[in-house]
Amino acid sequence: MLSGTPRREFLGLLGIAAVAVSCGTATADKGGTKKLKYQGWAGQVTLPELAQDLGHLGDVKLDWVGNTISGPQDIQSAATGQTDFGGAFNGAVVKLIAAKAPIKAVIGYYGSDKDAYNGFFVRQDSAIRSARDLIGKKVGMNTLGAHSEAMLDIYLRKHGLSEAESKKVERVVVPPVNTEQSLHKNQIDVAVLGDILREKALENGGVRPLFTDTQLLGDFTAGSYVFTERFIRQNPDTVRTFVTGVAQTIEWSRTTPPEKVIERMTAIVKERRRNEDSAALKYWKSFGVAETGGRLADRQFSLWTDWLAERGQIEKGQVKPADTYTNDFNGYRKKGSHSS
Structure with a gap:
């Protein structure tokens, strides 16, 4: 979808957008649906799943329809109505909007900070020390x-x-759970590892970071949940409950000891019985969302609109950052705060 992605995938996005424009999402029940179809991630607990378990979603219920290993695929599913919401890297959100998909970002859900970052790791004995050393090398990513x-x-x-x-x-797609192993087997030269998988690799040893995303950009919110504009029009109360509940859960995760968050997420994985391993959850530290309650801002999207335009992926000015998101449904407020 972005730089390095085959042209057929971009054309596929145009087709997806056309379907989204013509079909939208499933029609809401009278008074608005209270059930949200979504995709999860194997062995992980998403913020909405955690929010539901904590009771932060009220009468809104999640309806799991399967798993994904790709943010772009997840928001494409939301755009075509296969699911009701999806989450992806903000650059992918911009790209899909540029392809005329009528979607809107409503809340940030992951990012990078000192505890939750993506590192580009090489083997401890690797000769790779600089950007120029990467020429001719393979970088494995999800x-x-x-x-x-x-x-x-x-x-x-x-x-x-x-x-x-x-x-x-060379960019090489490697399933996240296999990335560390692929690095040690010399199948790739660099492994992109984040959060739980990063901590596990560091504990196992034999790797070192070449660079991290926080070294490039500092702390930042990197991805957002999206709904189609039609779904939002038809189900504003449900969207508000969802967004505010996820925001509340982001803040709960900041103020709760990590071991308690891990304990809660581990119980969720075991109880849902999806034949998955919850062992890696012990490495969780943070969701990495930079802003209070996951609120969105132009700067979270302008970096990617400019970057995509520079590479000819979208036209300059084609997508205005302010048009990609809304905070209208985020009712979370810090205690004692009257700010919007």
């Missing part, structure tokens, strides 16, 4: 056209590689 590829491109550009040189750095 999906193309999303957060990891964007960070790689920014890193290469920041360290002076030309577009032609950057294209010689």
Whole structure:
């Protein structure tokens, strides 16, 4: 979808957007639906899942329809009505909106900070020490056209590689659970590892970071949950309950000891009985959302509108950051706060 993604995937986005425009999402029940179809992640607990378990979603219920390993795929499913909401890297949200999909970001759900960041790791004995050393090497990541590829491109550009040189750095899709193993087996030269999988790899040893996304951009909210505009019009109360509940859960995770959050998430995985391993949850530290309650701002999208325009993926000015999101449904407020 973004730089390095085959042209057919971009054309596929146009088709997805056309379907979304013509069909939208499923028609809401009278008074608005209270059930939200969604995709999860194997062995992980998403913020909405945690919010539901904590009782923060009120009478709104989640309806799991399967798992995904790709943010872009997740929001495509939301755009076409296969699910009611999805979450992805903000650059992927911009790209889908540029392809005329009528979606709107409503809350940030993941990001990078000192506890939750994506690192580009090499083997401890690797000769790779700089951006230029990556020419001709393989970088393993969970999906193309999303957060990891964007960070790689920014890193290469920041360290002076030309577009032609950057294209010689091979991006390889590797399932997240296999990325560390692929690095140690020399199947890839660099492994992109985040959060739980990063902590597990560091504990196992034998790897070192070449760079991290926080070294490039500081603390930032990287991805958002989206609904279609039609779904929002038909179900405003449900969207408000969902967004505010997720916001409340973000703040709950900040003020609750990590071991208690892990204990809660582990129980959720065991209780849902999806034949998955919850062992890696012990490495969780943070969701990494930078703003209070996951509120969104232009800066979270302008970086990607500019970046995509520079690479010819969208036209300059085609997508205005302020048009990609809304905070209208986020009712979370800090105690004693009267700010909007």
